[in-house]
Amino acid sequence: MPSSADPSIGDVLRRGRLARAAWMTLGLVLVGIGIVGIVVPLLPTVDFMLLALPCFARSSPRLEAWLLSHARFGPPLRAWRHERAVPRHVKFMAIGGMAFGYGLFVLHVQPGLPLALLVAAVLLFWAVWIARRPEPGMRR
Known part of the structure; x- marks a missing residue:
């Protein structure tokens, strides 16, 4: 019930x-x-x-x-x-955008070394992840 x-x-x-x-x-x-x-x-x-x-x-x-x-x-x-593929030109744009953003971050925020290294490590991790994605039409 x-x-x-x-x-x-x-x-x-x-x-x-x-x-x-x-x-x-x-x-x-x-x-x-x-x-x-x-x-x-x-x-x-x-x-x-x-x-x-x-x-x-x-x-x-x-x-x-x-x-x-x-x-x-x-x-x-x-x-x-x-x-789960990313075109090559998009990979370049994404990684280039991350590098540009990191440069702006360091230039304008002027973080201490530990924070700068932490942000760099996170961005590097994702840059490697993006770079390792296959390109459309490619077989692994």
Whole structure:
């Protein structure tokens, strides 16, 4: 016998709709930030589109399909989804952007040696990780 604390079917459906609305809102916000990244230097575009994909997968298959079939964003998103691949020019841009950002950090913040080394180590870790990603169409 269900207790009064058990959720009703209506409650479950409302929570499901609420969760889908939250995922869709988050996905749209991420796409918006990605679009801003088209014109703002050092703000990545495809990264935010990559983050929006799972949000749309949980909320709107139509928006997920739109992103995957988009003329500009679709190819890198599909390459990442299917092969975890990053095009060579994107690797250079990402690593170059990290190096440029680190240079600005050191120049303007003038951190102490321990902080400078910590930030350098974190950026180096991610630079190596990015560099080791396969390129689209390559087989391991």
